[in-house]
Amino acid sequence: MKAIEGLTAEEERAAAIFRALGNPARVRIVAELARRRACVTNDLVSMLPLAQSTVSQHIKVLKDAGIIRGSTEAEGCYCLDPEVMRWLATFAYDICCPDDACDGGPGCAP
Amino acid sequence: MKAIEGLTAEEERAAAIFRALGNPARVRIVAELARRRACVTNDLVSMLPLAQSTVSQHIKVLKDAGIIRGSTEAEGCYCLDPEVMRWLATFAYDICCPDDACDGGPGCAP
DNA sequence: GCCCATCATCGTAATTTTGCGATATCGCAT
């Protein structure tokens, strides 16, 4: 990513979060963390058809994006960051669907 | 993307949508389409610090992901797909925030 | 001490993404 001038920090932040979610393995990790509240790395490794090092990399990507973070329980124990999750829900709701955009009205195909 | 065995089609689909949103220029395009309901390519080009061909590429990525589509007005006139937007809001709300996951309760840092 | 399990990081190869200029294509006015 070359960090083009003229794009806002907020847009960069949003894109970073989406990009971190843009991989099926990471989608599964996030969904599982949502379901279980907290997982150790090994739980996630045995859940995915990937090598341990690869899963660890995916965890790092999610952590760097601020989507997950370590729990207090132990090293290698993760949970979702509630603030980011709320941000995502808000973005989806009012940035993408401000007032039923593209509902087949004038200018949009049905 | 190597299409690893063992990940569901739904996870792949979700990841594809997130990946398409994982670029600040595309975030801006989507936000602008949400605000304006429909844009021609040139509106988006003059809004972004990028070459016309690059913007056209970003539009293609969003279109391939099913996030935007052509309106009936003319070629090169786009709007958001309401179904995908609703899917995104739903995903964020009940997959990522099933019941206030990671609210500082046991197993999670505050 | 010494192994074992668990996890992170390094190094690498293959693939994908990104952005650009150049080059079609298409509709419309002259």
Add this chain to the structure above:
DNA sequence: ATGCGATATCGCAAAATTACGATGATGGGC
């Protein structure tokens, strides 16, 4: 027909992502 404005697509180089095995690091039993 000719030219023009608006888009899409092609080809390319640079950068990023993805996955893996190998290699550290750490903590707990024996």
